[in-house]
Amino acid sequence: MTGEYFDVSMEIRTDMTVYKNRRENEPKIDTYNSHLTKGLQQSAICMDLHTGTHIDMPLHVIEKGESSSKFRIEQVCGDCRVLDLTENDEKITDAVLREKTIRPGEIVLLKTKNSFCDTFVGDFAYLADSGASYLAGEGVRAVGIDALGIERGQEGHPTHRILLGCGIPIIEGLRLADVPEGKYELWCLPLRIAGVEGLPARAVLISL
Amino acid sequence: MTGEYFDVSMEIRTDMTVYKNRRENEPKIDTYNSHLTKGLQQSAICMDLHTGTHIDMPLHVIEKGESSSKFRIEQVCGDCRVLDLTENDEKITDAVLREKTIRPGEIVLLKTKNSFCDTFVGDFAYLADSGASYLAGEGVRAVGIDALGIERGQEGHPTHRILLGCGIPIIEGLRLADVPEGKYELWCLPLRIAGVEGLPARAVLISL
Numbered sequence: 001m002t003g004e005y006f007d008v009s010m011e012i013r014t015d016m017t018v019y020k021n022r023r024e025n026e027p028k029i030d031t032y033n034s035h036l037t038k039g040l041q042q043s044a045i046c047m048d049l050h051t052g053t054h055i056d057m058p059l060h061v062i063e064k065g066e067s068s069s070k071f072r073i074e075q076v077c078g079d080c081r082v083l084d085l086t087e088n089d090e091k092i093t094d095a096v097l098r099e100k101t102i103r104p105g106e107i108v109l110l111k112t113k114n115s116f117c118d119t120f121v122g123d124f125a126y127l128a129d130s131g132a133s134y135l136a137g138e139g140v141r142a143v144g145i146d147a148l149g150i151e152r153g154q155e156g157h158p159t160h161r162i163l164l165g166c167g168i169p170i171i172e173g174l175r176l177a178d179v180p181e182g183k184y185e186l187w188c189l190p191l192r193i194a195g196v197e198g199l200p201a202r203a204v205l206i207s208l
Numbered sequence: 209m210t211g212e213y214f215d216v217s218m219e220i221r222t223d224m225t226v227y228k229n230r231r232e233n234e235p236k237i238d239t240y241n242s243h244l245t246k247g248l249q250q251s252a253i254c255m256d257l258h259t260g261t262h263i264d265m266p267l268h269v270i271e272k273g274e275s276s277s278k279f280r281i282e283q284v285c286g287d288c289r290v291l292d293l294t295e296n297d298e299k300i301t302d303a304v305l306r307e308k309t310i311r312p313g314e315i316v317l318l319k320t321k322n323s324f325c326d327t328f329v330g331d332f333a334y335l336a337d338s339g340a341s342y343l344a345g346e347g348v349r350a351v352g353i354d355a356l357g358i359e360r361g362q363e364g365h366p367t368h369r370i371l372l373g374c375g376i377p378i379i380e381g382l383r384l385a386d387v388p389e390g391k392y393e394l395w396c397l398p399l400r401i402a403g404v405e406g407l408p409a410r411a412v413l414i415s416l
Contacts (some may be wrong), residue, residue, distance in 0.1 A: 035271040040268060041267055045257060045401065047252060048252045049253060052400070060248060060249055061248050063243040135273035189395065189410035189411075193253065200409075
């Protein structure tokens, strides 16, 4: 790995920003052995699987949907495009996305005003169901966004259901402030946890 | 990502193999919201930071050593060589490694008999301090092994101290059974947890 890259992952800390500022969802780190007591340091972490940068599996919103056991990393690694939507308002619709040329098989990352805000705000920019349908119809491989949710808890979670129902993984919690619009290679590697509905991940964009 | 690759990460499960079979170190997954109760599934995980495939930081064995906050992914991504030591006995010494041609800057992964054993055994193959000194002297970038520890709890943790003291990260818990000896590109992306001594990671080898 020699070229320029962008680490687009959130840092995981006990005081990090969490969805809807739910304190109970903040990660907890327990350093149970220390140099003083044991001559080495060992810690454990308790964290929500939807903490920071993470990938949603179909099982998150679809009963009997596929869990992480069926997930393949090819779904979130490869040709990628960052779309600059920072001038757009809060709602990303099909009309907004039609102005960009979406190509089948590419991973689309939505860069919004969220990337410039380090706290959780209720009016975060999100992908409307019409935008999700458009991206699914164009055959994208995965969709990512710089918010801890890709929608704002809309009744029935339509944006999640449209994408995950088509087998399109959703990457949430990206940090794209420093990344110009353009083409990249995405490496998004989640922990290999079996049988769950969400996977914490590290994500890196390589300049082409 | 189009070519052949090997996922060399352990699967994280509640019944997975853990170091010295310490039950208290097995990961716990709590599915706190379900489709039945909430119309969607959400889970949290509690896990030791040295669970499965993970990277040790200097702070693990060196008091005031660097934590994960100083870690750069370049240290564990890039040119890599898998050394087949499956015919070797349990102890990997400098003499064993001198038979291989180690190149400065490469990441060295030690494939041993451990990769063919799915349970924790006390006599796992490990890197002796003489082997660690040799690799550090040759200027390797990182060292990985297919055991949950790179040494067997030797007094003072010499192998850890030699490598980490030279700023050489240690990747433990790799699964290399299917990987032939040779050159690869390694992508080892850990979670971006701040200020800790170990980082759970996903690791993938790309055939060159």
